[in-house]
Amino acid sequence: MIRRRVHISNATLSFLNGEFEVEPAHGEDREEALQKAGIVTYFIVRALKPFKPAVTKSLASLTEDSRRTMDARDGRNNNKEDSEEFRQRLRKELDSKTGGAHLKGHAHWLTLRFKDAKVESAFHNAEEAFSPLSLLGGPLVMICTAPVWRFQPWGPFTWGGIGVVLLFAVVLAGATCLASAVKAMWLRRALALLMTFSLGDFLLLDMFNCVVIEENLPILNATITVSSKCPYPSYYSYFGVLTLVAISMPSYVCYLGKAFLMYGIAGAQCLINIYLLDVRLDWEDYASSPFEPSPVPSKYCLSATLLIVATSLVIVSRYAEKSRRMLYLRGREVVAQRERAADMKRRNGALIYNILPPHVAAYFLSRARHHDDLYSQSYADVGVLFASMPNFADFYSEESINNQGLECLRFLNEVISDFDAILDQTKFKDIIKIKTIGSTYMAASGITESAESEDTARWGHLSTLVEFALELKKALSSINEQSFNHFVLKMGINHGPVTAGVIGARKPHYDIWGNTVNVASRMESTGKVGCIQVTDETRKILEPFGFGFEQRGLVFVKGKGQLLTHYLVSKDGVSLNLDSDLPVEPTYPIIYQ
Structure with missing residues (x-):
């Protein structure tokens, strides 16, 4: 046991x-x-003294009892305060839903234009695609008033108004056919103004026809019969109400512009009703109720109706525009939040891809994986590398001159970062960094999907791993030249089967296990400074790739006994001179500002 x-x-x-x-x-x-x-x-x-978890429980109970005591003491006051706070929060939330508070800091209160010119321009460009439906109010008004035309006078002014309406109808028909292509704001507004002009022109000119005919009538009295032409002048005011509704429909005209147009048409009709059609409107009042005259003449009632309708439509247009602008701002916020979420997702993905190998990261990011699934994979042909800086322990010191060791860690981070940068090279794409243990760098080859799928030599990745180890040596030599240090690497490589997996829920860590890893670690720890030590089996695999070795002899490896090992000395017949990196003098900490 x-x-x-x-x-x-x-x-x-x-x-x-x-x-x-x-x-x-x-x-x-x-x-x-x-x-x-x-x-x-x-x-x-x-x-000797057993642990008593009840202390923590009693402390929690004491805290809970204290809270209950305080609640019971405060009682109703807390409930009132909580209720009032809830009402205030609810009121604030509802105010923000209405849009007033939402637009307060972004738009002018009168014009509702955004203070930021770029946002204002984007608002107009981001409006819904042009739809001729909002311009159909003009033709609909003409259709609704058509049955009444036969009771009204036909004169030169009427023919001119009809010509303008027909022109607008032709332009509107063309815009309807090209609705998807009409995206220019100026063209949308031009069509809306053309519709407004055609309606107002037809309405006002037709009213002047009625005024001209008025001059040929005798003075009104109870015994005079009125001409059949223009018997109902009040209808023009009703037509004016429909015209005002049609003008308020286009959403791409600001509410102030609509207000100007509606008050202009309504004011012109009021002047015509009071000063030009007053006699005929008085006759219409007399004809409708000859025995009970109206206390307020219809010319004033109709004028007031036009102004009230115009004012109501201006208020509705302002509210509608405010709502559109509020929705636009909220849409921008949603887009910004979506972009932030996408950026955060990209960052998280990049972080996962930095922590885990690409094929493992793709597995963890897949939707098919259950969050409780344990990732593990067995590999038969894997190369394992351990590379350490044995003289870094002498370099590291926690003295004040080194900022309590921070400068030493800064230097180690520079070394490890340069080692990681080597992995970005295309030829080392099949090598995965496993972890760092102090100043020891651990990497493996043959555990990526590309290494398994490529039709190359079975142990081609192991040869690449040796080349990576030589690149680590070159990178450290470059750092030594820049920092005036003389650090060296002691490396060990082995090959064989391993088991890979991700361990941990809070801080997941990808690692590999197996006898192959243990032997590779022993090759590094029992090796010689500045050299790469391998087992005899690894040597047999690497020699066909042009690597030359020098036999070291038998080395005791825990769990394996005596193993025959070799040092890498040449590549393609060229000596590597690994011993030239041996330190000839002690190293001292260098302070980096």
């Missing part, structure tokens, strides 16, 4: 306050580093 015990140092034991029974572990006898540091180790045998 395997006994699992906690291994602690004498410093840790001093903080336990005698709550645990310990026994000597003699770790300093087994580990040279502990012996050099003067650290004595112990095993924890058992706990």
Whole structure:
């Protein structure tokens, strides 16, 4: 039976306050580093004072009881405050829904134009595609008034108004056929103004026909019979109401422009009713109720109706435009939020692709994967590399001159970053960085999908892994020249089957396991500074790729016994001179500003 015990140092034991029974572990006898540091180790045998989780529970209960006591003490006051706060929040939310508060800081209160000229321009360009439906109010008004034309006078003014209406109808028909192509704002507004002009022109000119005929009539009295021409002048005011409704329909004309046009037409009709058609309107009042005259003449009632309708339509147009602008702003916010979400998704994807190999990251980002699924994969032909800087431990120091070791870590980050940059080269696409352990860099080849699918030599990726190791050596040499240091690499490579997987839910980590990994680590730890050590089996695989080796001899490897190992010395017959990187003088920390 395997006994699992906690291994602690004498410093840790001093903080336990005698709550645990310990026994000597003699770790300093087994580990040279502990012996050099003067650290004595112990095993924890058992706990003398059992842990009481009820303390935490009672503390939580005390906190809950205190909260309940305070709630009971405050009682109704808290409920009132919460209720009032809820009402205020609800009122604020409803105000924002209406659009007033939403547009307050973005648009002018009178014109409703956005303060930002770019937003205003984008609002007009982003309006819905041109639809002739909003311009159909003009023809609809003409159709609705057509049955009444036969009761009205036909004169030169009427023929001119009909000509303008027909011109508008032709232009509108052409715009309807090309509705998808009509996107220019000026053309939309031109069509809307043409519709307004045609309606107003026809209406006002036809009213003048009635005024001209008025001059040929005798003075009105109870015994005079009126001519059959223009017997119902009040109809023009009703036509004017329909005209005002048609003018208020186009959404791409601002409400102030609509107000100007509607008040202009309504005002012109009011003047004609009061000063030019007053006699005929008075006769129409007399004819409709000869025995009970109206207390207010119809010329004033109709004029007031026109002005009230115009004012109501201006208010409705303002509210409609405010709503459109509010919806546009909210649409921009939705688009901005969607872009931020997409950007965050891209960033998260990039982060996952930086943490995990591409094929593993694609698996975790797929929708088919369940969040509880454990990723693992077995590979038969994998190359494993360990590369460490053995003299970095002497370089690292936590003195004030090194900012408590921060400058040393800054230098190590520069080295590791340069190593990572090498992986961006196309020829090293099949090599995956597994992790860094202190100053040790671990990488593997043969675990990507491209390495498995390519029709190349079975162990071509292992040859690439050796070339990657040589590039690491060149990169470190360049850093040494720039920083006036003399760091070296000690590397070990092995090949064989491994098991890969992702471990952890909070901070997932991709790693590989197996005897191949253990032997590769031993090749690095038992190797020589500045050299690449491999096993005899790995040497046999790499020699056909042009690599030359020098036999080292038998090396004891934990769990494997004595293994015959070799050092890489040449490539394609050219000596690599790996021993030239051996340090000839001690290194000292360099301060980087």
